[in-house]
Structure formats: structure tokens, C-alpha cells
Amino acid sequence: MKNRLIQAYKQAPWRVQVQWIGLFLLGLVLIASVAGVYLSISAQAATSGRKIQSLGNRINDVNNEIAVLTTRYAVAQSTEKMRTRAEDLGFVLIDPQTAVYLEVPGYDPDASLVLAPPRTNIISERPIVQSTYRLSLWDWFTEHIWQITDNTNEEGLLP
């Protein structure tokens, strides 16, 4: 039987060629797939990088804008401006002898001022760039294999 099979292949050399061509094409497809994955990940990593830069700049812009507005607010509320505004509105300084005093239960003029905490951004515990984009293809592949294996174990499909 063995001899007959060998004989059959020897009689059809195109089969050997088809095998080689098939193997070559398979290799080509694999290489193309790997290159495709690399390209895709690289493109996403680059986009994310640029997005981080852009968001970083935006944060700076917003902080600068906050600083500008805070200063404007402080100037608008300054003693001199407030006094001018009050005078323009017809207010005058009170005469202590004509002042009327009322007791307001619970009011404590000496109560300690509690200022809202200053602006701080929430520090994300997660990195902005996903760990996937930092792995080599091999690392990514093995990690996912392990994940699949772990999930399967958790679901009890395998002993």
C-alpha cells in the first residue's frame, strides 16, 4: 500500500508543486496578517500618542484660562472696585450710632472659612495608553491565550 502511494505521488509531480505553493502562500498570508496587526496597532498607538499630546495642551490651555478668569474675578471683586460700585449704586458707609443690630441665632461671624479644595485633576489609576499597545505581538498573543485559558477554566468547561 505504502509503495503504491509513493508511486502515485511520483507519478503526479504537480501535487508536490501545489504543496509547496500552498505552503508558500500560507507563509505569505501569515506574514501579511502579522504586518497588518502591527500596522493597525502602530497606527492606533500613534493616534493615541497625538491625542495625549493634544489633551495635554488642552489641559494647559484650560488651566491658563482658569488663571485668567480667577485674576479677572479677583480684580472685579477688589476693595477699590467694590467701593466704586457701591458708591455708584448709592450706598454710603453706615453710622454706628444709627445702625440697627439684630441677633441672628446660629450666626457665627468668626466661623472658620472653609474654602473648596483647589482644582486638581482626578488622577486616573489606569494608564491612558492601553497596555495592549505596549506589548510585542508575541506578548499580546500569549497574554490573550492565557486569558482565554483562564476564562475557560472559570467557566468550568475544562477539568
Next chain:
Amino acid sequence: MKTPSHFRYVIITLICSILGLAIIVQMVRINYSVTAQNLISKSEEYLGWEQIIYPPRGTIYDRSGRILATNQIAYEVGIDLKYVADPESIAFTASALLGLDYATVFAMASTEKVQEENRYFVIASFVDEETVHELQTLKQNYLDRRQAQRSSTPSLSGLVWTPMRQRTYPEGSLGANVLGFYNYFSRETAQGVYGVEEAYNRLLTGKPENVYISNDPYLVEALPEIAPGASLVLTLDREIQAMVQETLEEAIHWSGAEGGTIIVVDPETGEILAMASTPFFDPNKYWEYEQTFPGPTPYNKAVGDAYEPGSVFKVITMAAALDSGVADLETTYVDSSGVYWVEDLWPIYNWDGGAWGENDMTECMQHSLNVCLAYIAIDLLGEDLFYDYVQAFGFGRSTGIDLAGEANYPLRLPDNNRWVILDLATNSFGQGIAVTPIQMVAAVSAIANEGKMMAPHLVRSVIDNSQQYNVAPQVISSPISAETAETLTQMLHIALEEEASNALVEGYSIAGKTGTGEIPTELGYTSNQTNASFVGWGPVDDPKFVVYVWIEKPTISSWGSEVAAPVFKNVVEQLVVLMRIPPDNIRLELSAN
């Protein structure tokens, strides 16, 4: 037998091999050549750069949360040679809008672009937002015109600006002597100078971080979160501070004085509600500091200048006498000649040179009799007891107030070779002893606060990492008992009332003492110049404020009772409104209900 085709194969193989080898050799050579190394090192420069990120300096608020110091955005304007197309337009614009020298800017903008390190020139720093807005509009107009006319000029390409933080004080000179300033021009060496800015410089500054910023999108990381510098909530009340500064300015003008200081303190906590001192100064123009404070002029005289206080110091002598029990309200002193002889060598006279007859202790204070106080110090207290009390009241050492630049003039004590018994006599009425206004206020606050001396302080809370830490008031000593404090307060209240003092405020019970300190010269007390002062507190039954007024070298009158007392009255009349303290009758009625 080798065929010709075999040789051809061999030759082709050899040629290919040699070519391949040559390519490999060339690749290796290029990679390891000097040029390649230079290129690699240059390429690394483009990969990214290291940058120190400075956190924004903390904000300073008054006790009600009004901003006294913050950071605004200003701009650094520079020339980026890579993009310069029209040096003339750049130089002209910089000259017109930024006030820069045309020739200098033109020379910069025309620099050869071959030298990489000369790519960027800073031409102006801390340019305000409005000017930058004008530059931006002009640049855009030029761009639009060029596009319409399809020409290359005029152009402001290459003229660039980047935002930077600039310390600003929205209230101008208000509280400037307390705040200090931040010399922001050189970012690397910038620091707080004087006042709170210096005392809390490290907290306000925060922690700068050195970070690497990559140009490679694959290596970009989010910038680390850098916490801003801590913010401070001061004990100052902006409204009271403004009122006190305005009153002081008017008082100096009215009295023809050289300068002055007013401090308002809450005696229960030691919180400084207002602290004004001349000369006034706008920290937004801190570079004018040397013109405003020539020579040894202290930035804040309230803490940085020691002077002979005069009769306000009698309060301390009387406190020592009452607390130690060597005198009480019934004790009398008979001033028969108007002079007290110290060891038959040195005469002590009253302020008017007259003899006042028999006086009890209240009258001694009411008439401010030097001979009486010298008698108390020498004959009743003695040097040990007197100086023990003086030191217990904090004289001779810093108060530890949280401000930079506190001065302290050491006491001349009996164990000092230069001390003589005359010092004890003169010290008893505030001559021959140098104190700072803050020392005097801290000491008197003990009398207004049941004998407990509180640490004078200016920071009420620190806000760091989103947490607010309140500063607890601290008792630093108890120089006298609560009973003595009460007795002395009543004594000084009666003394003021009996004297019909210029310091009295209608509807409010006030205790206090005037002071007229002679200013010594190199030849002794030979000048007619004086330091007029007044220290007072109220309401007497529950003191809410201590006000200290010091007017330097007034010309309208040399007496504290005529110069400083009316200023005190003026301050207190406005202070009770701002502190919402009703007149005594209303307050007592309200508290009785």
C-alpha cells in the same frame, strides 16, 4: 568537465557576493562614521526634551476668602528664526507695540539660520494679554493681506508668544507689607521676599518636577499630575485692612508725620486682623522696591522696626506691680516735687515737669506720671521682679509671628555690664528700651485676654493637596493672672474716662494708654521729635480687639494723646461696624435675652 555556463554562474555568484559584501561594509561604515554619530545625536534631540514643570504658586486669601495674591497669565514673546520671512515688519511691530529697540530686534530677526542654537530669541517677557491680543490681530491681518495680494510681505511669521504665569496682587498696595512679594522675573531663582510670601515660600511654591516630553507619538506619556503650591487663608480682614490703611494715610497727612503703623489684633486668638505700615508699596511693581524702601527702611515696621515706645509701656510696669502684689488700686504715691531721684544721681521728671501731689495707681496711669512708675519699678518691684515680668510679656525675644523680617532688640538686663539702675527707672515708662509694635501688641493682648498671651499669627489655614489645615490659636505664656488683667483693664478704662481722652468712642467701653516716646540721638534725648502711640482694647467686659497706633515724628503735636489717640478713635469707630460689634448697651441687652 566544467561547462562554460558553470563559469558564468561562478562569475555572477562572485560579482553578487562582492556587491553584497560591499553593501554590508558600506552600511557598517556609514553607521559607525563620525557623521552618522553626529546625525544620531542630533536625531535624539528631536525625540523629545526635558522640561521642569513648575506648579502654580499657591493663592493667598483673606479670612473671608477674598483673593489677595494669585497668578495671572502673561506671555513671553520671541522670534523663531525658522519661520521669519520679514525681519523689518517684526522689528517695527516689536518696536511699536512692545517698546523695544528697532535695530536690536531687526538684528535678531535677520540672524543667519545656519546656527541651530540660534533658532529662538526671547525679545520680551511678561507681556500682558491685551498686547498679545494686538500682536495676534496684526499677525492675522498681515496673513490675510498676503493671501489677498499673493505677496510675501508684510509678515509677522516667526514672531511667537508662549503663556507664562505671573504673580499678581489684585488689591495693589492693600496688605502689601504683610504679603511681601514674589520676584518672578527669573523663574529659576524666583522666591517670596518679605512677609507671608517669604515666610511660607516653600509651601506656596510646591514641588517642581523634571519631566521628559517625547515627540515620538509611540513614547508619549500623559504629563504627571503636579500638585499646585499650597494656598493660604490669612487672618487679615480685607475690609478692616483697607480701612486701617486709609486711616493711617490720612493720619500721617493730618499730623505731618514721617510714617506710622497700625495693628488690629483679636486678643482671644492672636489673629492679626489688620496690619498697616508705611511706606505703602504696590507688590505688582516689586522692582521699585529700592526706591520705596531706601537704605535700611524695614519692609514692615510693625515687625521689623524697634523703637522706644514711651508711656504705653507703663501698662507693663503696672501689670507687674499689680500681679506681684507690690501695689494695688489703693496704693498711693505722693509726688511732692515733680522729680524722682535715682540713687540721688539722676533725676526723673514728669512729662510736664510738674508735681502732681498724691495719686493712687489709677491716677498715676491717668496722668501718665513718670515719677510714679519709676518709684514703682525701683522701690516696689526691684530689678529682678521687673525684668522677670518684662521677659514674661515677651520683650527681648521675637514673638515668632509667621512673617519674614521680624526684628528683635535684646533687653539690657541687670547682669549686663552696661546696665545701671537708671535703666530700671527709664524702662518703667518706656524709655531706654526698644520694642517692636508686634511685641507691644502681643504683650498688651495678654491683658485683654485674661492674662493669656496668644501667639500673634497671620495664617489661619493652609490648603494643601485639597486638604484644609486650620491653625489653632496658641497660648505662648501667661505673664499675669486673670484677676490682674481684669483689674488693670478697669483701671485703664477709668483712666481714659476720667481723662476724657481723645480715644474714647461713644457707646463703647475702651481701656488704653497713650505714649509719647522721645527719640534719642547720638547725644541723648536732645531732639524734639517723638513717637506718638496709643494702645487700646475693647469692649472692656469682653475684649474683641486690640488696636495699636504708632505715629512717627508727628509735627502737628508731639503728644500721643493729641496725635495717636484721635487716630485710635477713628479706627475703632469704623472697626466696630466692620466687626459687627454693637454698642455696649445694645450688646448687653442682646446677651441678657
